Amino acid sequence: MRSRYAGQGSSLEYYLWLFTRLSGVFMLFMAAFGIVYANLAGGRTLLDIAAQYRWSFFPIYWHVQNTAVPDVVPNWSNSFWQIFCLLLVFIAAVHGFNGLRGVVEDYVHRPLLLLAAKGLVFVTFLFVLGSAAVIIFELFQ
Amino acid sequence: MFQGRHVGYLEGLRYQGREGMLAWALHRITGLGILFFVGTHVIAAFFMHSIGGDISTAITTTYESTPMQIFVYFCVLYHALNGLRVIVEDFWPPLLRFNRELLWFQWFVFLPVFGLPALLMALSIVSGGK
Numbered sequence: 001m002r003s004r005y006a007g008q009g010s011s012l013e014y015y016l017w018l019f020t021r022l023s024g025v026f027m028l029f030m031a032a033f034g035i036v037y038a039n040l041a042g043g044r045t046l047l048d049i050a051a052q053y054r055w056s057f058f059p060i061y062w063h064v065q066n067t068a069v070p071d072v073v074p075n076w077s078n079s080f081w082q083i084f085c086l087l088l089v090f091i092a093a094v095h096g097f098n099g100l101r102g103v104v105e106d107y108v109h110r111p112l113l114l115l116a117a118k119g120l121v122f123v124t125f126l127f128v129l130g131s132a133a134v135i136i137f138e139l140f141q
Numbered sequence: 142m143f144q145g146r147h148v149g150y151l152e153g154l155r156y157q158g159r160e161g162m163l164a165w166a167l168h169r170i171t172g173l174g175i176l177f178f179v180g181t182h183v184i185a186a187f188f189m190h191s192i193g194g195d196i197s198t199a200i201t202t203t204y205e206s207t208p209m210q211i212f213v214y215f216c217v218l219y220h221a222l223n224g225l226r227v228i229v230e231d232f233w234p235p236l237l238r239f240n241r242e243l244l245w246f247q248w249f250v251f252l253p254v255f256g257l258p259a260l261l262m263a264l265s266i267v268s269g270g271k
Contacts, residue, residue: 021227021228021231021232024221024224024225024228025225025228028221028225050210089183092179096172096175096176096179096180097176099172099176100172100173100176103169103172103173124180127184128179128180128183128184131183131184131186131187132183132187134187134190134191135183135186135187135190138190
């Protein structure tokens with residue numbers, strides 16, 4: 001597989017190229033951190049495997065509520081995890097939607113259609129980020 | 142990075158052939174799969190949180206079903222392993238000499254790590270799970 005070349009076009013493209021690689025590794029570390037934390041906090045006896053995975057990729061307390069955790073507040077619910085969660089979603093969304101932009105640019109050739117498609121990608125990106133912020137910080141409640 | 146690489150649909154599907162093409166296509170498909178899953182998941186949670194209703198329940202039931210979970214597991218694991226290989230090759234280009242060996246090694250890791258849990262999850266459907 002020939003990798004995408006770095007540094008073609010503007011420096012923003014270069015930084016996004018770099019970001020995609022670094023964030024990929026970083027997200028794996030965040031997920032590993034989540035699994036280790038879940039087990040250290042008693043996850044082995046309180047959470048089934050599915051819940052531990054759900055915690056790794058979206059560490060917010062209501063992601064573990066429907067398991068055997070008696071009281072989610074002490075370990076699973078505090079601002080640290082809200083910020084961690086928002087950071088994870090933000091990194092994942094930039095990584096993912098930038099990748100989607102790459103796919104769109106590979107297959108859409110007509111300039112106006114390309115502009116519209118990229119606009120749609122960007123609006124979806126903002127909507128997902130906004131939705132995540134609302135459900136993480138429980139706004140409007 | 143992406144501009145100026147105008148490929149047609151068929152050419153895009155064909156790409157360069159052999160092991161690398163399969164990895165390239167699967168990386169793209171699994172990436173889109175993850176994006177689709179995470180996107181609908183977050184948006185469904187948002188709707189559930191703000192308005193409730195049948196649509197969010199329907200989406201939630203779909204992605205909580207076992208076949209969908211096997212698919213998502215495939216996507217995340219393949220995308221992570223293949224992405225790691227690409228990162229390693231990008232930052233240490235001499236390793237590109239062993240591209241094919243790395244690709245085969247990647248399948249060697251992927252198949253058992255994906256296969257065993259996927260088999261157990263599939264068996265849980267047979268024995269009357271979700």
